[in-house]
Amino acid sequence: MTIKPFSEMTASDYDALGFKSGLEIHQQLFTAKKLFCRCPAGRYSEEFNAEILRHMRPTLSELGEYDGTALMEFKTRKEIIYQIHRDTICTYEMDDTPPFELNGDALDIALSIGLLYGCSMVDEIHIARKQYLDGSIPTGFQRTTIVGVNGSIPYKGRRISIIQLGLEEDACREVSDVGHRRIYLTDRLGMPLIETVTAPDMRTPQEVAEVADILRRLVRSTGRVRTGGGAARQDVNVSVTGGTRIEIKGVPRIPNIPLLTYNEAMRQHNLLLLRDELHKRGITPDSFSSRTEDVTKILRRTRFQPVRDAIAMGLEARGVLLRGFQGLLRWRTQTDTYFSREISDRVRVVACLTTLPNIIFSDSPS
Known part of the structure; x- marks a missing residue:
């Protein structure tokens, strides 16, 4: 199958590819304080009072193994520089103080949005750790919790499943990543946000953008989420028949989604054709x-x-x-x-x- 230009692709073309896509939408909440400390949320500044240098190092898991991604990041020998401002950062964000009590306002907003999704709300909130290996969170992990599961929203005569709604802390803003040095601003670190995870129910790139816009409008209807640049970011998962799920991280604008997902579908399809050509030449992972x-x-x-x-x-x-x-x-x-x-x-x-x-x-x- 030859992939047509983006403007000529139809729903049947994407169906023939086996196109599937799901969303993970991160939306900052409008609270006065951060999620696990009492520093002010939403104060952005390019100025900083100090810099902290750190190196990310892997540690053994409970099974006595090293995470492969953590090892790869360690081998890059990256210097991680955190630029900190005394008005927006405390010792919690720098991993020198245990977390404070969960921000009650943030939890209340997350519960309200979960009810809008028709989620089954969890009986207890359990804070878990999600690995962050790029240095964007000084601890090396993000504190996150599941608030609701098994929701859905209506879309064109069918339902789009909401697998789960999470409440978590935001990461740093990246300033630069050049050579062996990566620099972050920490003013955004620790701000409360929700993560809406959909099932891979979208069958065309345009559907992905339309569902993302519906979810954006739905959470904004509460009047309790932040707006503007960087307040919402979309991770878009894409796969085609024979391929694997690839996550396009941090899409800042919904209008960018259709072309990005089309390009990823084309990439996976053409790499599968390349694999077949390699096999014809007798080239396999073993040979x-x-x-x-x-x-x-x-x-x-x-x-x-x-x-x-x-x-x-x-x-x-x-x-x-x-x-x-x-x-x-x-x-x-x-x-x-x-x-x-x-x-x-x-x-x-x-x-x-x-x-x-x-x-x-x-x-x-x-």
Whole structure:
């Protein structure tokens, strides 16, 4: 199946792809204080009084194992810088004080919204920990709780299931992420927000945007949620037949959702076709092989400026031979995007090579 341009796709085309999508919508609540301390909520400022440097380190789980994602983040050797303002941060946010009692106003708002969704409200609130491994929460985890489950909203003659409604604390605002240093502003940290999790009931990108807008209007009808830039952020889950669920994090505007979800569906479909092509060439996870060589000396006099600059900074240039991959790095995955971008994105994250291009390749579609 060939993916049509976005403007030409129909509901039957998405049905043939096996397109499914669900939402996780994070909405800040309008409270005077934060969720687990008594610092003021909603005071944003680019100014800060101090900086704190921390490194994220993995710890053994109860099963005596390390989390794979935590290990990967640790291996990046990131320096996490927190820029703090004394008027909006206390020792709780910096993980030096136990949490205070849960903000009662925030809980009341969350319960009200849960009733709007028709959720079954839980009998007891239990605070749990959700891992945050990018450094955006100094503790390394987010305190969160489930307020209601099994709700739904009407949509075009059917119901969209609300799996659960959660109440949780917000993370820091990212300032920059360059090389081995990531900087956060902490004024948003700890603000109360709700997380609305839907089932993957949407079958086209336009449906995803429409359901997100219905949920936005519904929670705003309470008059007790924050509005404006960054007050609501959508995580959009997308999958197609044969693919896996991919989460598009932090979509700030609902009108962006249709094109983003279309592109992700196209990406998954084209990667599945690429997998089939690799299998035809006899390349599987078990048979895959590569060779890596240091080519720094060979490239010292190259005219390609990004490589010259990298070598001048004392970095190494590595050549990687991918056996059997001729023509495949130019395999189209999205509009104007190729398989080489998949590799580049992983190099950027794992090796912290954030200056692009971080890879160059010799390839031919023939």
